[in-house]
Amino acid sequence: MAVPAAVPARISLVTLGVADLDRSAAFFAALGWHRSSASNEQIVWFKTADSALGLFPYDHLAADVELPVAAHRSGRGFGGITLAINVDTADDVAPALAAAEAAGGRILKPATRADWGGVSGYFADVDGYPWEVAWNPYFPFAPDGHLQLPD
């Protein structure tokens, strides 16, 4: 048996620090995402085809990481991380952005033909985190929707 790597190549969870747990959970539920039974009143988990999504109050998450709460969260500019939902066809991008907006999100960038050969747009979720919706013809999916990056 191979010796496991000390730091296995995994992103098991992506956790967003949120202002109002119920409001944020309602947003992802409105997208039709499946809330895991592991959720409780302090943290909410959604299943995805890739990393699991966690929602946790921002201040609690900052305390867990032992990092200071940012002085000016709103309007602080781009936080440096994007999450992408890749879709199956170019024509799926705009409807996904519209559905995210209908659920309470905000479109940051409409569906746009990208110079790398795909179609991409962005919405902000109810906490302002940027989600890309992209069609990328070079990145195929496994049958379960899990993205399969080329080797």
Next chain:
Amino acid sequence: MAVPAAVPARISLVTLGVADLDRSAAFFAALGWHRSSASNEQIVWFKTADSALGLFPYDHLAADVELPVAAHRSGRGFGGITLAINVDTADDVAPALAAAEAAGGRILKPATRADWGGVSGYFADVDGYPWEVAWNPYFPFAPDGHLQLPD
């Protein structure tokens, strides 16, 4: 066949805006992570058991999202998103943190028994993004290391 959801439950990609693409790519390579052949001089991709990891220059990523560059990136406090690498046993947490430090990361929080029943610590990667290393006995893995959240 079921009609696909407008916003499929996927986190296909997690992309980090980085200060120096070569430096950041070297960090994840030093962890033993597999760099995808889809990488080029402008963007680097690493395969994981869950969402794929992208590295892209921060300013370019901000421009792609059409969000302003944050005025004070360093010392701005917690950006609101954590990424977690779950490991197989409680005893795997501390060595993973040590390995991340040896690769050029910085330990934010040592391996700590958590009140939710697991063991958790955090390191910052070379761009300061917080990664949790956690053992969670309630969240099992698929054979490929993909986290399987309870239904």
